[in-house]
Amino acid sequence: MHDTGYITPGHRRSRTGVRAVTAVAVVLAIAAGGSYAAGLGPFARGDDGPDPAAMKQARAFLADWAAGRLPSAAGRTTRPDAAQDVLQSFTAGLDIEKPQLTAAEDEKAVEAEDGTLGVPFTARMPITGLGTWTYTSKLPLREQGDGTWKVDWRLAVVHPRLSDTEKFHLRREETEPPEVTDRDGRNLSGGDFPSLAPLLGRLGGSADGGPRGAVELVDRTTGEVERTEATFGREPDPATDGGPVRTTLDATWQAAAEKALAEAGGKNAALVALRIDNGEVLALANSPSSGFNRAASGTYAPGSTWKIVTSSALLLKDAVAPDDVVDCPKFLTVGKEWHNVETSEHPGATFRKDFTESCNTAFISLRGKLDDGELGEVARTYFGVGQEWHIGIPTYDGSVPAPKDETEKAASMIGQGRIQANPLIMASVTATAVSGRFHQPSVTAGNEDTTRTEPLPGKVVTQLRELMRATVTDGTAHVLADLPGEIGAKTGTAEVSEDQDNNGWLVAHRGNVAVAVVVEEGVTGGGSAGPVVHSLLSAVPDDPA
Structure with a gap:
């Protein structure tokens, strides 16, 4: 039998009403999904780990699912049609946007009694307007008759408690968004500032405690709630709630930021501007303005903006100096062939030139100067990346895992591979680089701060400021060169x-403000994010008091 129901929104009630959304999945008769060589498990290949092809397939499945390429993800399973139906029902029906799915390290994979290779993964499911539901599950990989691997499809692939007798539903409690003001007491409404509309209800201190809801596991037949998987929001506290919520945002900067994103040409984009001296967020904008908060919760490879952190790691240990010659060839092979944008080259370049022209091959050639985990340690110790931030709204706080091999280490030197960040993180990185001290970003006052960092040495700060200034005057950020200020x-x-x-x-700093912008599929930073930053800094010539 097949349960063909899909998750459908319930009717909306009054202010304290409940909207129910039920996540159902197609019930499947589980098939073996292909032959399996008797006695030859995934580890029985004379090596120390699972078959690399199996791990590659597992990560490809998770990447496709996370990116919304559901037909491709389903095609990597033993039951493509059923898998696509379930994945679509689960993510769309629970209002999940931009799933973040991370496979465990290879050594965590375990061979099961049924001959499959179990690959654990962590799922972070951002539910629109509520928060992120995080859980762990396991992908069963089965070797096929032709030697390839596929995900052995079953309902528990999506969540370990999803079954032919249990399903999920999303319960929302509708609440009025609080009155929110900027740093000077000016009202911030979703109508005037569209990027803020999805965030206003998330700010603490409202009379209703912000939006509330829960993901519940229910019996498919009776609809009875069997357990609550995740809860969001809090019950209002009459003793502390009430009155407008004052934020660190600046209405002038916020308006300029939202207008500046029009320069992204309709592409998905995000921007954060914050004060360098204390981390207070002045503007946070997304395009499109509705839905997912890319600016603070997005997970992106930061690309060459990460060279600020890489340079810090190198300069901290005197592994390189700005005037040292570090050749910049067209190509460099480390596991794969690496090249520069437009396959440029700069023979005999100094490290300063490598930074200002963003030379990938030069930075990758310096990978031996850093220990495998050193880049992540510098990011965490000096820039706070990967620690837990409390800024007043939900955030993703970055990840810099140690590379598994030389190819991944090469990628990490230039902000690729498994390094993950977003505009909030990169604006903070920029502020830290040019001031020498990390300040936990904030959108509201009084947030808990559990971060522990150390200041960058003054010499390193001076060098980073000089390198970033040269990138504007003589390098790839020349799009900003006509603006006043250093x-x-x-x-x-x-x-x-x-x-x-x-x-x-593109990341930039001027006076007491640091800015970061990402434009999805923008091709180049200078060409896509550059005009956005130029528009912002042109519209707001003065720093806030």
Whole structure:
């Protein structure tokens, strides 16, 4: 039998009403999904780990699912039609946007009694307007008769408790958004500032405690709630709630930021501007303005903007100096062939030139100067990346895992591979680089701060400021050169996949403000994110008091 029902929104009630959304999945008769060589498990190949082809397929499935390429993800399973139906029902029906799916390290894979290779993964499911539901599950990989691997499809692939007798539903409690003001008491409404509309209800201190809801596991037949998987929001506290919520945002900067994103040409984009001296967020904008908060919760490879952190790691240990010659060839082979944007080259270049022209091959050639985990340690210790941030709204706080091999280490030197960030993180990185000290970003006052960092040495700060200034006057951020002030910047171009254009990045600082912009499929940072930053800084010539 097949349960063909899909998740459908319930009717909307009054202010405290409940909207129910039920996540159902197609019930499947589980098939073996292909032959399996008797006695030859996934580890019985004379090596120390699982078959690399199996791990590659597992990560490809998760990447396709996360990117919304559901037909492709389903095609990697033993039951493509059923898998596509279930994946679509689960993610769309629970209002999940931009799933973040991360496979465990190879050594965590386990051979099961049924002959499959179990690959654990962590799922972070951002539910629109509520928060992120995080859980762990396991992908069963089965070897096929032709030696390839596929995900052995079953309902538990999506979530370990999804079955032919249990399904999920999303319960929402509708609440009025609080009155929110900027740093000077000016009202911030979703009508005037569209990017803020999805965030206003998430800010603490409202009379209703912000939006509330839950993901519940229910019996398919009776609809009875068997357990609550995740809860969002909090019950209002009459003793502390009430009155407008004052934020660190600046209405002038916010308006300029939303207008500036029009320069992205209709592409998905995000921007964050914050104060360098204390981390207070002045503007946070997304295009499109509705839905997912790319600016603070997105997970992107930061591309060459990450060279600020890489340079910090190298300069901290005197592994390189700005005037040292570090050749910049067209190509460099480390596991794969690496090249520069437009396959440029700069023979005999100094490290300063490598930074200002964003030379990938030069930075990759310096990978031996850093220990495998050193880049992540520098990011965490000096820039706070990967620590838990509390800024007043939900955020993704970055990840810099140690590379598994030389190819991944090469990628990490230029902000690729498994390094993940977003505009909030990269604006903070820029502020830290040019001031020497990390300040936990904030959108509201009084947030808990559990971060622990160390200040960058003054010499390193001076060098980073000089490198970023030269990138504007003589390098890839020349798009900002006509603006007044001592602006410093770094561009970035981040590869996404073979069938997508690169994301464009640009980070910049001027006076007491640091800015970061990402434009999805913007091709180059200077060409796509550059005009956005130029528009913002042109519209707001003065720093806030």
